[in-house]
Amino acid sequence: MIDSVDDPLEELANLPTLAHPVVSPDGDEVACYYDITGRNELHVLDAETGDLEQWSDGEVPRNARWYLHWSADGDRVYFHRDEGGDEQNDVYAFTRDGEVKSVVEMEGQVAVHDVGDDALLVGSNRDGQMNVYRHDLSSGETTKVTDYERAVWTSTLSPSGDRIAYATNETDDFDNRDVYVANADGSEPRNLEIGEVGGEASPIDWGPAGDQLLVGDNTPDLGRVGVYDVADDAVTWLGDGEYEETPVTFLPDGERVLALRVRDAVSVPVLYDVETGESRELEVPEGVTTFGRIGPNEICLDEDRFVFQHTSPTKRPELLVYDVENDEYETLLEAEYGPFDREDFADAEYFTVESDGVPETPAEAVDHDPYDELEIGCLLYDSGERPSPLVVVPHGGPRARDDKSFNLYTQVLASQGFSVLKVNYRGSTGRGREFVERLIEDWGGAEQGDVATTVEHVLETRDWIDEDRVVVFGGSYGGYSAYWQVVQYPKLYDAGIAWIGLTDLEEQYETTMPHYRVELMEKYLGTPEENPDLYEERSPITHAENLSAPLLMVHGVNDSRVPVSQARLFRDRLEELGYEGGEGGDFEYEELGEEGHASTDQDQKLRTFRLLSDFLERRVDGSA
Numbered sequence: 362m363i364d365s366v367d368d369p370l371e372e373l374a375n376l377p378t379l380a381h382p383v384v385s386p387d388g389d390e391v392a393c394y395y396d397i398t399g400r401n402e403l404h405v406l407d408a409e410t411g412d413l414e415q416w417s418d419g420e421v422p423r424n425a426r427w428y429l430h431w432s433a434d435g436d437r438v439y440f441h442r443d444e445g446g447d448e449q450n451d452v453y454a455f456t457r458d459g460e461v462k463s464v465v466e467m468e469g470q471v472a473v474h475d476v477g478d479d480a481l482l483v484g485s486n487r488d489g490q491m492n493v494y495r496h497d498l499s500s501g502e503t504t505k506v507t508d509y510e511r512a513v514w515t516s517t518l519s520p521s522g523d524r525i526a527y528a529t530n531e532t533d534d535f536d537n538r539d540v541y542v543a544n545a546d547g548s549e550p551r552n553l554e555i556g557e558v559g560g561e562a563s564p565i566d567w568g569p570a571g572d573q574l575l576v577g578d579n580t581p582d583l584g585r586v587g588v589y590d591v592a593d594d595a596v597t598w599l600g601d602g603e604y605e606e607t608p609v610t611f612l613p614d615g616e617r618v619l620a621l622r623v624r625d626a627v628s629v630p631v632l633y634d635v636e637t638g639e640s641r642e643l644e645v646p647e648g649v650t651t652f653g654r655i656g657p658n659e660i661c662l663d664e665d666r667f668v669f670q671h672t673s674p675t676k677r678p679e680l681l682v683y684d685v686e687n688d689e690y691e692t693l694l695e696a697e698y699g700p701f702d703r704e705d706f707a708d709a710e711y712f713t714v715e716s717d718g719v720p721e722t723p724a725e726a727v728d729h730d731p732y733d734e735l736e737i738g739c740l741l742y743d744s745g746e747r748p749s750p751l752v753v754v755p756h757g758g759p760r761a762r763d764d765k766s767f768n769l770y771t772q773v774l775a776s777q778g779f780s781v782l783k784v785n786y787r788g789s790t791g792r793g794r795e796f797v798e799r800l801i802e803d804w805g806g807a808e809q810g811d812v813a814t815t816v817e818h819v820l821e822t823r824d825w826i827d828e829d830r831v832v833v834f835g836g837s838y839g840g841y842s843a844y845w846q847v848v849q850y851p852k853l854y855d856a857g858i859a860w861i862g863l864t865d866l867e868e869q870y871e872t873t874m875p876h877y878r879v880e881l882m883e884k885y886l887g888t889p890e891e892n893p894d895l896y897e898e899r900s901p902i903t904h905a906e907n908l909s910a911p912l913l914m915v916h917g918v919n920d921s922r923v924p925v926s927q928a929r930l931f932r933d934r935l936e937e938l939g940y941e942g943g944e945g946g947d948f949e950y951e952e953l954g955e956e957g958h959a960s961t962d963q964d965q966k967l968r969t970f971r972l973l974s975d976f977l978e979r980r981v982d983g984s985a
Contacts (some may be wrong), residue, residue, distance in 0.1 A: 363701065364396065364537075364620075364776075365942070366700050367579040367763065367860070368904075369761055369776045370773060370776070370967060370970045370971060370974055371749070372699050372700055372701070373769060373773055373776065373970070373977065374700075374769075374963050374964075374966045374967035374970055375700075375963050375967075376401065376559055376677065376698070376699050376769070377395060377396050377397040377697045378396060378425075378677075378678070378960065378961065379393050379394065379395045379397070379670070379678065379680060379694060380393065380394040380395070380401075380425040380636070381393060381394055381407075381425065381428050381429050381653050381654065382426075382653040382660075382670065383428070383429050383430060383431060383438075383584065383653050383654060383659045383662045384408070384431075384659055384660055384662060384670055384827065385430055385431050385435045386433060386434070386435045387435055388408065388661065388662040388663050389403050389407070389408055389409070389662075389725055390406060390407060390408060390435075390612075391405070391406040391408055391461055391595065391668055391680070391693070392404070392406075392429050392431060393406060393429070393653070393680075394425040394429065395407075395413070396425070396962075396963055397413075397697070398415070399417065399963055400423060400962070400963070401420050401421060401422065401423050401424065401425045401961065401962060402416075402417045402418065402419075402421060403415070403416045403417040403420075403429070403438060403440065403455055404416065404695060405438075406680075406693065407694065407782065408662055408668075408682070408883065411464050411610075411694065411867050412510050412691060413694070416425055416455050416457075416459065416960065417455060417461075419438055419468040420442075420443055420453075420455070420461045420869070421442065421455075421609045422440075422441070422443060423446075423955075423960065423962035423965070424446050424447075424956075424957070424959075424960040424961050424962055424965070425961045425962070426448070426471065427440070427441035427450060427810070428473070428653070428654050429653075429852060430473050430476050430659070431476065431597070431659070432476060433453070433476055433477060433478045434478075436457055436532060437455060437456045437457070437462075437972045438454065438455050438456040438557050439452055439453070439454050439473055439476065439481070440452075440454070440455065441452055441453075441465065441471070441472060441473070441652055442968075443957075444919070445845045445919045445954075445955040445956065445957065446917060446919045446920075446955065446957030446958070446960055447919040447920075447921050447957050448470055448874075448922070448957055449470055449696055450470055450471050450472060451463065451464075451465060451466040451467070451471055451919060452464045452465035452466075452471055452473055452481070452483065452496075453690065455948050457730045457757075458872045463496075464481070464496070465481065465483055465489045465496050465503060465638045467485050467489050467503065469485055469487045469874075470484075470485060470486050470491075470663075470874065470921075471483050471484070471485045471617060472484045472485070472487075472853075474493065474515055474516040474517065475517045475518045475567055475656070476518075476657070477518045477522045477804055477894075478508045478748060479497065479498050479499060479522065479544075480495050480496060480497055480498055480518070481495070481498065482494075482495060482496075482517070482518055483495075483496060483503075484513060484514070484515070484516070485673060485802075486811075486874060486875050486876055487779075488505070488508075489875050490509065490511070490512055490875050490876060490879065491512040491513055491514065491702060491781050491876040492505060492506075492507045492508055492509060492512075492513050492549070492926075492927070493505075493506050493507040493513050493516045493525070493527055493710055494506060495545065495547075495942045496756070501694060504546070505547075506525070506543075506544075506545075506547030506832075507527065507529070507547050507550075508545055508789065509529045509530075509531065510879075511530045511531070511550050511879060511880065512529065512876040512879065512880050513527050513528065513529045513878075514528060514529075514563075514880075515527060515528060515563060515564070515656070516564075516568060517656060517657050518545070518563075518567070518657070519567050519571045520567055520569060520570070521571050521573045522545060522751075523544065523937055524542055524543065524544060524545060524571070525542070525543055525544075525545055525547070525653055526540060526541065526542050526564035526567065527540075527541055527543075527564065528540050528541070528562065528563045528564060528576055529541065531552075532558055532701045532794060534558055535793075535801075535883065535884040536559050536560075536561065536798060536801070537558050537559050537561065538560075538561040538562055538563065539552050539554065539555065539562055540552070540553045540555050540562045540563065540564045540574070540576055540589075541553065542564075542574070545938050547971050549921070550564065550925050552597040552984075553574075553576075553589060553595055553596075554580055555576055555587070555589065555595070556578040556579075556580035557580045558708075559580075560578055560579055560580030561574070561578065561794065561916065562576055562577065562578040562580075562581050562795065563576065563577050564576055565577060565608045565610070565655060565656050566608070566610045566655075566656055566657055566658060566983070567609050567657070568588075568611050568615045569576075569611065569613060569614070569615040569728055569739070570615060570768050572590065572591055573588050573589065573590060573591065573611075573615065573635075574588070574589040574591060575588060575589075575608045575610065575611055575618060576588070576589050576596065577589075577607055577608045578932045579793065579794040580794075581602060582793040582794050582795050583602055583603075583604065583605045583606070583609055583793040583794075583947050584605045584794075584951070585598055585599070585600060585602060585606060585792070586598070586599045586600060586605055586606050586608040586618065586620045586633065587599065587608075587634055587827070588618065588855060592890050597635075598791065599620075599633045599635075599637070599638055599640065599683065600617065600620075600631075600633070600638075600640060601821065602626060602965060604623060604789050605622070605623040605624045605790075605793055606620050606621065606622050606623070607620060607621045607623075607633065608620050608655070609621055609630075609652055609655045609657065610652075610655065610656065610657075610658050610659075610660060610661070610662060610667075611651060611658065612658075612664065612667070612685070613658065613661055613663070613866060614664055615635070616634065616635055616807070616902070617632055617633065617634060617635065617636075617705070617869075618632070618633040619631070619632060619633075619646065619660075620632075620633060621650060621655075621975070622650075623825065624736060625711055625738060625793040626709070626711045626740060626764045626785075627647055627648060627649060627764065627765050628650050628651075628761070628764065629643065629645060629647050630642070630643045630645065630650050630669065630683070631643065632685055638767045638817035640919065643685065643688065644688050644689075644690075645671055645681075645683070645690060646673070646676075647669065647673065647765070648671055648672055648673030648676065648765055649671070649672050649764050649766040650669055650670070650671055650673075651669065651670045651672075651784045652668075652669050652676075659972070661684065664753045665684055665685050665686040666681070666682050666683065666685070667683055667685075668680060668681070668685050668693065669681055669683060672708040672766045673706050673766070673767065674706065674707070674742070674758065674766070674767060674768075674771075675706040675707075675766055675767070676696065676703060676710050676767060677698065677767045678696060678766075678767060679692055679694065679695055680694035681693060681815055682826070685927045686728070691964065694774070705773035705777070706767070706772050707742040707743060707744055707745075707771065707949050708741045708743075708781075709741065709742050709765050710740065710741045710742075710743070711739070711740055711765065712738075712739055712741065712820045713736045713737060713738055713739065714737045714739055714779050714786070714814060715717070715734055715735070715736060715737075715814065715963035716734065716735060716737045716810065716811045716814040717731040717732050717733065717734040717735075717807075717810075717814075717816070718733075718806065718807030718808070718811055718849065719731045719732070719733075719734035719807075719810050719813075719814075720810055720816075720817050720853075721816040722813055722817060722830065722850050722852055722853050723852070724849055724850065724906040725848065725850070725851055725852075725904065726817055726845075726848055726849045726898075726903075726904040726907060727805070727849065727898055727899070728768060728906075729806060729807070729810065732787075732799075732806075732807040732810070733799075735787055735799075735811075736787060737784060737785060737787070737795075737811050737814070737815060738762075738785040738789075738791075738792075739766070739782065739783065739784050739815050739819075740764075740781075740782070740783040740784075741780065741781070741782050741783075741819065741862075742775055742780055742781040742783075743780050744770055744775040744777075744779055744780045744781075746778040746779075746780070747780070747825050748825055748826065748827040749779070749780040749825055749826055749827060750778065750779050750780070750827050750830030750831070750832070750981055751779065751780050751781075751782055751784045751816075751820075751830065751831045751832070751981070752774050752779045752780070752781050752782070752821065752832045752833075752834050752977075753781075753784070753812065753815075753816055753825050753831065753832065753833045753834070753846070753854075754771070754781055754782065754783050754833075754834055754835055755783075755784055755786065755812050755833070755835045755838075755839045755842035755843070755846075756769070756783065756784075756785070756789070756835070756838070756839050757835070757836055757837030757838045757839045757840075758788075758789070758790075758837070758838050759786075759788045759789070759800055759804075759808065759838045759885075760788070760789075761789065761790060761838075762785045762788055762789040762790045762796060763783040763784075763785055763789075764791075768940055769966070771783075773973070773974070774834075774973070774977075777974055777977060779832070779977065780826065781866075781870045781974075782815065782816065782830070784811060784812045784815045786807075786808040786809075786811035786812055787799035787807055787808050787811055788800030788808045791821035800885055801884065801885055802885070802886070802887070802895075804866075804885045804886050804895075804899050805841075805845055805849075805898075805899030806899070807848060809842060809845050809846065809850075812842060812846060813846065813849075813850045813853055816831065816853055817853075825985065829855060830855055830981050830982070831853060831854050831855055832854060832855060832856045832857065832858065832977065833846045833847060833853075833854050833856075833857050833982055834857070834858040834859075834860070834973070835858075835859070835860065835862065836860040836862070836959060837860075837861050837862065837922070837923060837958065837959070838862075838863070839860075839862070840859045840860045840861050840862020840863065840923070841859075841862045841863040841901070842862075843857050843860070843862055844857070844859045844862050844863070844864055844901035844931065845857060845899075845901050845906075847859075847908055847909075847910055848901050848904040848905060848907040848908055849904070849907070851907055851908065851909040851910060853910075854910050855910055855981060856910050856911045856912070856976075856977070856980050856981050857911070857912045857913070857915075858912075858913045858915070858973060858976065859912065859913070859914050859915070859928075859931075859976075860914070860915045860916070860959075860969075861916050861917060861922075861923050861958055861959060862914075862916075862923065862927065862928070863901075863923055864881070864900065864901045864902045864927045864928065864931040865900050865927060865930050865931070866886065866897075866899060867893075867896045867897070867900070867915070868926060868930060869923065869924075869927060870881065870896070871886070872885075872924045872926060873921075873922060873923065873924065874921055874922065877922060886899070901931065902930055902931050902934050905931065905934045905935055905938060906938050908935065908947070911947065911948065911949070911976075911980045912947070912948040912949070913929065913948070913949045913950075913951070913972070913973075913976045913980075914928045914948065914950045915933060915951045915952075915956045915972060916928035916948070916951075916952055916954065917952075917953045917956035917958060917959070917960070918952050918953065918954055918955075919955070919956060919957040920954070920957045920958045921957060921958070922957075922958045923954060923958060924943060928950070930953070932948070932950050935947065935948055944979070945979075947974060952973055953965070953968065953969070
């Protein structure tokens with residue numbers, strides 16, 4: 362039992378976690394980040410024996426946020442390095458003999474998109490917006506190959522290296538994204554016109570012969586998987602459109618396509634036959650399947666076997682190998698549980714709630730008329746305490762979702778006696794384009810009403826929840842939600858914890874990275890010049906005087922997505938209004954050094970866990 366462990370927070374923080382597995386070009390090895398030593402390090406796993414070799418010794422980032430990539434010859438592994446979690450990455454390489462080499466250094470953020478025999482494709486916002494650059498490995502020269510006003514989020518090299526495919530948007534419709542094919546130097550770009558304007562299409566992987574392109578698109582609402590014939594300019598869509606699906610990769614023979622299918626709060630791998638269109642869900646346990654990286658084939662060991670991760674609410678992520686010929690899987694790297702058993706972890710109940718975005722609890726900040734009534738998916742983790750306090754955890758993004766995967770923060774809260782509620786409010790993924798777009802021009806509106814409505818539903822239907830001990834806690838956009846919930850619906854909550862959250866939307870617009878400014882804030886809110894009233898109205902700082910419950914604010918000082926100024930402004934506003942800060946005051950404030958937009962580092966996670974636990978114990982009390 363967790364309560365028999367001397368220091369469960371430290372033991373939970375120290376559970377080793379694998380991240381970003383990527384298969385070598387010959388299929389014999391898997392590179393990954395793994396913190397079995399207590400710190401994030403680059404490891405290489407023998408795919409046949411399971412032997413694990415540590416390559417790095419402190420040279421890679423503590424936070425395992427960014428992907429790894431093998432070089433084309435398999436002699437080095439590329440990784441991203443920043444300063445203290447600020448995400449202003451440069452690209453480095455680790456060689457087999459332990460040498461670390463700088464590969465691409467530019468101002469701003471740099472991220473590897475794809476690896477060729479003689480070049481890297483990288484994305485960078487060096488010139489303001491995120492565009493594609495080609496780095497010549499022999500000469501060391503880096504050349505800009507796209508120049509768009511909107512972000513180019515991904516790009517991929519054809520097998521021969523003479524063409525690239527990428528996605529961007531040149532229309533006036535912010536919801537739109539198109540797939541382009543161009544020469545390797547970016548010349549002669551051609552819009553493939555996949556889907557309709559307003560749909561979002563993306564290139565995922567080239568077929569092995571270079572004559573086909575695996576693409577995704579959500580024109581019909583639910584995401585779909587397609588194979589585009591580059592010569593014939595025609596696309597063949599796979600599947601019947603019943604579920605939201607995301608393309609993953611071609612298998613090496615080019616005759617089969619791997620995809621991910623979402624069903625409620627789980628996801629399963631699906632195999633398509635390109636010629637016949639026939640498909641089958643692969644036989645994996647219920648839970649959530651993820652891949653180290655979708656796109657250019659970095660998951661296949663051979664023609665029939667691929668590597669993936671699998672998890673569930675009580676099963677920590679494991680690295681598995683699936684054999685599609687025999688429909689069997691085996692474990693390549695088991696999860697570590699330390700002093701815990703799977704039975705020690707809280708399981709998730711999935712249910713739905715009907716919401717019109719306007720809860721019964723009166724709004725203190727912004728009144729709304731009812732919106733369309735929608736079915737909102739929710740997850741509830743029962744801590745076992747009776748009566749049980751509740752922590753409501755809106756997810757970040759906002760374009761994301763909560764699912765039946767293992768979540769360490771959830772288990773930390775449950776270990777402290779708090780049941781946990783998660784809400785896939787309108788704007789979340791997994792439900793199609795229309796559901797995502799419900800948030801456009803209504804940031805801080807109906808989706809926040811969905812959260813509050815779900816809290817009301819749980820309090821009404823679960824008599825074992827203590828209605829006098831309800832807390833809201835979130836990070837990033839979930840941090841925005843935490844701020845907003847405590848000033849919009851203060852009667853619902855007895856405390857709030859806002860982690861790396863947004864408080865002043867106009868200031869966020871001016872200080873965040875350019876691609877987030879345009880692709881996130883302008884998409885959902887327009888610009889401050891176009892919609893000044895909306896920016897002001899939906900900013901928690903505008904309504905700070907409604908705070909009536911203890912609030913803990915936590916923010917990393919090196920955050921480039923949501924700068925620490927967001928927390929500082931809200932703190933200063935509370936002080937102007939006469940609120941008292943400090944332990945036992947109206948609010949408490951913590952800045953986290955050497956940390957940006959959250960961290961996977963064990964010591965940094967433990968620091969956050971202790972802040973949460975201490976605040977909850979003093980201000981709410983998780984034990985019955």
